[in-house]
Structures are given as structure tokens and as C-alpha cells.
Amino acid sequence: MVDVRTSAAAEPVGDVTAVLGEGPYWVPEDSCLLWVDIPNGLLHRTQLRSGDTVTVAIGPVSAAFPALGGGLLTAGGNRLRLHKPRAGGAQWTEHTIAELPARDAVRFNDASVDPAGRVWAGTMHTGETEPLGELYRLDPGRVLTPVVKGVTVSNGLGWSPDGSRMYYADSPMRRLDVFDYDPATGEAFQRRVFADLSHVAGVPDGLTVDADGCVWVAMWGGGVLRRFTPGGQQDAVLPLPVSRPTSCAFGGAGLAELFVTTASVDGTDAGRAAEPLAGRLLRVEPGPVGLPSASSWAAIPS
Template identity: 45%
Template sequence: MTAPYEVAVRAEATLGEGPTWDPATGRLLWVDILGMRVHSYDPSSGRRTIRTTDQHVGAVKPRADGGLVLNLRDGVGLLDPDDTFRWLHHDPAPGRRGNDAAVAPDGSLWAGTMRYDEAPGGGTLSRLTGDGEATTILPDVTVSNGTAWSPDGRRLYYADTPTRRVDVFDYDHDSSGIHNRRPLAEIEKGAGFPDGLTVDADGCVWVALWDGGAIHRYTPSGALDRVIPLPTPRTTACAFGGPDLTDLYITTARAGLPAPHPLSGSVLVIPDAGRGLPQLPFQG
């Protein structure tokens, strides 16, 4: 299936990532990881803002009481509404940085890391509470990426990019733990690598394909039922946004491309692509 796309934000992000709709402000948040920038975009007015960070920033999410939580190179930090920065969990490790992150049904932040050299097993997926308590959920991850929950909160979907798989776990609401890991879908060779992902109101999983120039949608049983080709080869992540959560926003990257497409690094949008789920803010 082909789908018409529009350019939401024309940019030249080195590594655009992590689109997140903030319903409290009606804005799309996203980051340029290597450019050390946090972006916001208001589609109703076209207004954009850019904040520069002091180090590489893997993800940004809104907080329940205002401000932002940032998955940074050296740990997870909080940006208060007055722009004051403080560390929630400071955990620097040489050669490692924060990558994708997501907010769980209980309001905790599940933050991924990876090594800059992408050494196998050099990253983790950790759960952070609002008081800064950190628990390693998955050790020995290579490139921790897309993380999202099913509409009923009983399933966690996850991509460790080099595996070429989207895996699914059972999620325990009482313990906030996961178990029973199994593959949901495997990306065929030559079709790219699974990067960021999101789940829609029907429980289907939308996956951005790095070096695949496309979005794939998989049913809860793992069947591929939609392919949306895009002109930008390094498609990095996707999320539903807009007042009715029906517009699919897609981040892209220029990093590593000898001849980037003119839209590489921009944020694309597919209007009325489906219906997304409300994303919870971080309770911290």
C-alpha cells in the first residue's frame, strides 16, 4: 500500500528520532540525537522551538507536572518548566549513550542505551521511577530501540535493532516486569532494520525501518498487513499525533548517507493514517 505523505517539519537533522505527541500542549516532541537538540512543533500554528542539550539526547518525553524527561548520554535528566536541569539518574559509562525511551502504563520511563560502536550486548533497557530508582529490565542489548505497550497494557513490544526482530513480552501490571519473550515479526533481509515503533488503538504495531525507507504495520498476531514506502532511506521512528491521534508522524536521519535525500532529517506526516493511543506522561 502506498500512502501520501506531507512534510511536517523540513529539517536536516543528523539523527532525528523519537516523535512523541504531548496532548497537554498540542505539540509534537522529537530529538536530533547527534545534533544535541530537542524539538517541538505545533501543527496548528506551525510554531517550532529548539532546545540545545549539553550532550547527545536519545529521547524526550513530557512529564505529568510539566517539563520534560530526557534520555541523555550520561543518564536520565529532568528539565523543569522553568528550564532548570537536574539529573534523575546519573550513570555515565564510557562509550555508551541513551537511545529510545517510552513511558509505561504505570508512568515509569523505560530507557534504552547502546554503545557508540554498537558492540553486541553493550546496551540495556532500564525502568526508572519518578524518584530515580533504576532497575535493569534487559541486559546485554545491542541497540535498544522501539518500545511500546498494547492497548490493554498486557503486552510489551520491543526492538533490539540488529536482531531484525520485533519481540513481544507479557507485561505484569503488579510487578511492572516482563516475561515470556517471543518474536512477533522478523524483518526480511534487504528490507531494513526495526527502529522506533508505536501501537495503534487496534493493537497493531507500526515499525519504522532503518535503511528500509518504509513503515510496516503488523497485526497483534504478527502478520504484515501494511507497507508504507517513504523517500527517506533512514526512517527512524513513528508516532500518532494531532487532536484525534490520527496523523502518523515519522522522523528520519541523514547520518551515514553519502548522498542524503532532500527530505532526510525532516519530519514527515501521513494524515489520517489510523488511530493512535494516548501516550502517558512520565510520573516524575
């Protein structure tokens, strides 16, 4: 198991500042990172080496990833949507894949794709106080099947290297949970506590898994990434220059770079002076290498 370089410094990629950056997703075919700014309904596509970013106003969005057959699948508001560029790429078409009944103060939040290409997406209570959210699996017939109910803020999702485990964070619970997982069927069962985070600063937000099977989680309000072994023991803490990291994903050559999305502090001059990198996309080389976020593109069932 590779040791973490806890002194590794995070640096910004590009010059875009998000209000609430989220959903980093590495696309190796294009050497770029997809990520979103939730309040502004923006999809960013940042080239790794140049830092150049193409931004598309896409409407409600909290996560985005490439879809088999072309286009991008997004979760946002109460819908999963497929977006494809028109000829020339200046405009995009949009098609609803699945939709939940609209509910006050409830929206999609984090989403991910399992090793078989199966789409998972969770909802949250926008006030972050009531257990009104759920975690859904997109099943044949484009049915959103609730798998976990009574969720306040459905957040990070990830799978072990062999696909036999699914990791999950409901942020206000201040813990990471793990399920046994069957990649052939998408069944998640035997939920249990993986890591209790109630004694540390911040709450668990987005997460990713590295090639050693260790789980990395961004601690919103804690200003760090924490890594846990497959046995649930914390073995490293990676400090960041921002207090509100939101999620993380490995990418770059050999999947040796870890990209971190972040949120702006409060929009004030004092806040910007204290955390000039808040809201930026960050990159760090932590030592361990990751699993590709695009190991399977999103498979949209018929």
C-alpha cells in the same frame, strides 16, 4: 480493523532538518510534537498546524516526554534529567533524576512511558556491534533496574492497548520481540519473537502501537514503515520518501496522523538531491488511528 492507505503520501512538517531525528512524542494539550536531534543535542517542539518549531540546546538527549508535576524528562548520555523552564522561559533548570556509571561507547537511546506512567529507557553500543547495552526500568528510589541485558542497540518500545504486552526492538537482531506485561508492577516476562525481519531491507528502529493493537515499526535503511497485527503477521507496508526513518508516533485530531522522524543521509550534495526530505519531520494519514504517546506522562518516583 482499519485498512492502511499504503498510497498515502508523507509530507514535511516545518522546515527543520535534523542529522538524526528521533523520539516523536505527541503532546495534545499544546497541539505540538516533541522530537530530538541526537548528535546535536537539540530538543525540538513543533506546532502541528503552523509548523513553527522552538529549538532548545539541551545537551545529550535521545528521548523526551512531559513529566507529571511539570517539566520534561529526557534520556541522554548516561543520565535521565528533568528540565523545567525558568520564569520567562528563556532558560531551563536541569536536575539529574537517575544516572548510570559512565562507560565508553555506551549511551542511552530510545525511551518510553508505560500505561501507568512508568519510565523505561535503553542503552546502546555506539559502534552498534557489541552487546553492551541494557534495557532499564525506573523504579522507586529512582533506581534504574536492568530488565534486559546483552543489548546492542536498545530501540523501539510500545504497549498493547490493554497494557498486557510490551513490544521491543534490539535493532541488530532484526526482529521485534514481545513480553507479557503487568502494568500494575512493571514486570515484563516471557520474552519471545513477535516478528522476524531478517528477510527484509533495513533494521527495526522506533515503533508505536495503533488503536487496533497493531505494531508499526520504522525500518532504518529500508525506507518504509511496516505494520504487524497483534498475531505478529505483517499486514501493510507504507513507503516513505526517505531511506532512514527512525521512529513514529500518532497525533493530531483523533490521533489520525502518523508522525515520522528521519535521519539525514550523508550531508553531501548528492545525498541531499536524492533524498531532499531526509532529516525532516514527516506526517502521513495512514487510515488507522493511534494510541496517544501521552496516555500517561512520565511519573518520577521519589
